[in-house]
Amino acid sequence: MRRAxxxxxxxxxxxxxxxxxKSAELPVGWxxxxxxxxxxxxxxxxxxxxxxxxxxxxxxxxxxSPPSQSTEPYMDRRSLKLFLIGAGSLTMMIGLIHILGVYxxxxxxxxxxxxxxxxxxxxxxxxxxxxxxxxxxxxFEIGLKIELPKGLAGQYFLNELIYYPLYDIFL
Amino acid sequence: xxxxxxxxLDGFAVALQWQNLLLVAAGCVAGLFIGAMPGLGSxxxxxxxxxxxxxxxxxGAIIFLGALYYGAMYGGAISSIMLGIPGxxxxxxxxxxxxxxxxxxxxxxxxxAAATASFVGGTISVVLFTxxxxxxxxxxxxxxxxxxxxxxxxxxxTFVGLGSDDIPKTLFSIMIGLALxxxxxxxxxxxxxxxxxxxxxxxxxxxxxxxxIGIYGIGEMLWVIEQSKxxxxxxxxxxxxxxxxxxxxxxxxxxxxxxxxxxxGYFVGILPAAGATPGSLMAYGVAKxxxxxxxxxxxxxxxxxxxxxxxxxxxxTGSMLPMLTLGIxxxxxTAILLGGMVIxxxxxxxxxxxxxxxxxxxxxxxxxxxxxxxxxxxxxxxxAFIAVLRMPFTILAPVIYVLCVVGGYAPTKDMHDVWLMLIxxxxxxxxxxxxxxxxxxxxxxxxxxxxxxxxxxSLIMNQGGFDIFVSRPISGxxxxxxxxxxxxxxxxxxxxRKSVKA
Numbered sequence: 262m263r264r265a266x267x268x269x270x271x272x273x274x275x276x277x278x279x280x281x282x283k284s285a286e287l288p289v290g291w292x293x294x295x296x297x298x299x300x301x302x303x304x305x306x307x308x309x310x311x312x313x314x315x316x317x318x319x320x321x322x323x324x325x326s327p328p329s330q331s332t333e334p335y336m337d338r339r340s341l342k343l344f345l346i347g348a349g350s351l352t353m354m355i356g357l358i359h360i361l362g363v364y365x366x367x368x369x370x371x372x373x374x375x376x377x378x379x380x381x382x383x384x385x386x387x388x389x390x391x392x393x394x395x396x397x398x399x400x401f402e403i404g405l406k407i408e409l410p411k412g413l414a415g416q417y418f419l420n421e422l423i424y425y426p427l428y429d430i431f432l
Numbered sequence: 433x434x435x436x437x438x439x440x441l442d443g444f445a446v447a448l449q450w451q452n453l454l455l456v457a458a459g460c461v462a463g464l465f466i467g468a469m470p471g472l473g474s475x476x477x478x479x480x481x482x483x484x485x486x487x488x489x490x491x492g493a494i495i496f497l498g499a500l501y502y503g504a505m506y507g508g509a510i511s512s513i514m515l516g517i518p519g520x521x522x523x524x525x526x527x528x529x530x531x532x533x534x535x536x537x538x539x540x541x542x543x544x545a546a547a548t549a550s551f552v553g554g555t556i557s558v559v560l561f562t563x564x565x566x567x568x569x570x571x572x573x574x575x576x577x578x579x580x581x582x583x584x585x586x587x588x589x590t591f592v593g594l595g596s597d598d599i600p601k602t603l604f605s606i607m608i609g610l611a612l613x614x615x616x617x618x619x620x621x622x623x624x625x626x627x628x629x630x631x632x633x634x635x636x637x638x639x640x641x642x643x644x645i646g647i648y649g650i651g652e653m654l655w656v657i658e659q660s661k662x663x664x665x666x667x668x669x670x671x672x673x674x675x676x677x678x679x680x681x682x683x684x685x686x687x688x689x690x691x692x693x694x695x696x697g698y699f700v701g702i703l704p705a706a707g708a709t710p711g712s713l714m715a716y717g718v719a720k721x722x723x724x725x726x727x728x729x730x731x732x733x734x735x736x737x738x739x740x741x742x743x744x745x746x747x748x749t750g751s752m753l754p755m756l757t758l759g760i761x762x763x764x765x766t767a768i769l770l771g772g773m774v775i776x777x778x779x780x781x782x783x784x785x786x787x788x789x790x791x792x793x794x795x796x797x798x799x800x801x802x803x804x805x806x807x808x809x810x811x812x813x814x815x816a817f818i819a820v821l822r823m824p825f826t827i828l829a830p831v832i833y834v835l836c837v838v839g840g841y842a843p844t845k846d847m848h849d850v851w852l853m854l855i856x857x858x859x860x861x862x863x864x865x866x867x868x869x870x871x872x873x874x875x876x877x878x879x880x881x882x883x884x885x886x887x888x889x890s891l892i893m894n895q896g897g898f899d900i901f902v903s904r905p906i907s908g909x910x911x912x913x914x915x916x917x918x919x920x921x922x923x924x925x926x927x928x929r930k931s932v933k934a
Contacts, residue, residue, distance in 0.1 A: 266866050269862065269863060269868075273604065273608075280611055283628065287625055297891065298621075299620060299623055300625065302888075303611050303614040303626060306608075306611040310604055310611065313601070313604035313607065314600075317598075320600065328867055335866075343654075343658055344654060344861075347829070348654065348858050351833050352854060355847075355850055355854060358837075363837075363838065367837075370830060371831070374826065379826025381824075385827075389830075400487075401838060405842070407845065408845070409838060
């Protein structure tokens, strides 16, 4: 836990410094008679964030904050596993949207999660995997008229094959 | 007074349209479900479901989300009592006596008491709201950019002064939220600003929903899954009409606690940063100290359920007061509602009371309806909501993740935002494990654009002099209070040191 708190503070300090440097692309100084330049607001926020990080590190060194006193691990093996599965599978799903589109990626993800992580029976897995994308389609594409990403698969063959005929029926 | 009454009648004309009544009912049910799930509360529900409200006009949308907010406050008690795990942070105080009652076989009494108290708290606070909002909006109409800016400083200062979190981490959270809100185009010069790695997705700025869904959807689920270790024991509850009526009759003895909780919750709820969680904890504390037998608290005293439940509902209404009248949200949930208003094309602030009367009064009237609906639905379907608790997270989590992804995509139709949301969710989760408070960041990203605009307008008005914030009486006094609040932890620490020495 102690190490994690320090690493987080250092990473955030780095981000704050980057933010200040990036803000400086616009004038950060005073523009006479009109006040601060466009970059001033984020620049000084970045400076403030950097100061907070320094303060956090100081408190860490003096062991004032609860995480800096804690001897527990930041993540035990079980938490780490849960985190990696949760965040990892979500990342994969979002990545696959670019290739397969929402309506292929989402059911794949749901089946993976329910069947292999949740150990649920196939009928339940199938029902959730099928109903969720269907509900999504009717709500977003038909109800809200917001087209969700169809990915490369959509561009090459699924659009003509599935989505356009569906639009013709419901829109 | 007559004016208020007339406006309220107009409001009811809006709220009682069948579509809106349907939305109130749907919002209550959704809120009850979300509130009943361990770990998820109103803020998660509002963040995840906000994109779905684009389907209906703004008035309908806010009515739905307002009802959801209410329903979640009722629902939070269900898992507190049945599982001993708070349904949301706002229902933590309900576990203290609600859980022991359930273990004694009085789960149904605890649930009915919680629902009744929620109804009383909700109703009293809506009446207070109806009376307070119009005069406050009148005052707020005289505010210029300097007052608006200092009000926002005050909102942030309350997080530092009243929040119990680590001070540098709270400040960091506020500033990173503000900094993220500056991404996009500079409002004055129109030049691109903070386009990280030259990615085109940053040109349209970072939508507050991306941060809110990231933190309250993805980050929260990661957190809940990790926290819900071990087995959960669901208590059995027998529900019958006779026992319900019996309990309601018994509640006569705790009317004082209900009233106290309602008023306390309402006024605590108005303060930004405070909101329903501290409100309900304070109400529990007060109920315990003013009782003749404080030692019975924590062992299943019905008064210990009634006070915090009245308070958390009252606080949720209270937090809407500054949101509607001043444009400053009183809680993370109202911060998201405020951001929603911007998306729906409304300008938050006192002008709402002039320009969008049916929106404001429709919302207020629907809160009366939402209260009644939530009470009836809650009591009628107690068994159904208890069944929700048995729903495993391995079904719930992936469905919520999917909702987050499509909900994050919908407002801007840009996959860039979905990736950003994932990053915020993961980083937010990692930071939360280290005691970084995240609510201030969400509040800050909503208020950021308004804060920067009002600050720069003020400075332009005064040809660049900062003295404008001090020299105007209202903004000067607000600023003074903000400074006291900012220094408050320091003063407390010094007093502590003195008393240790002495």
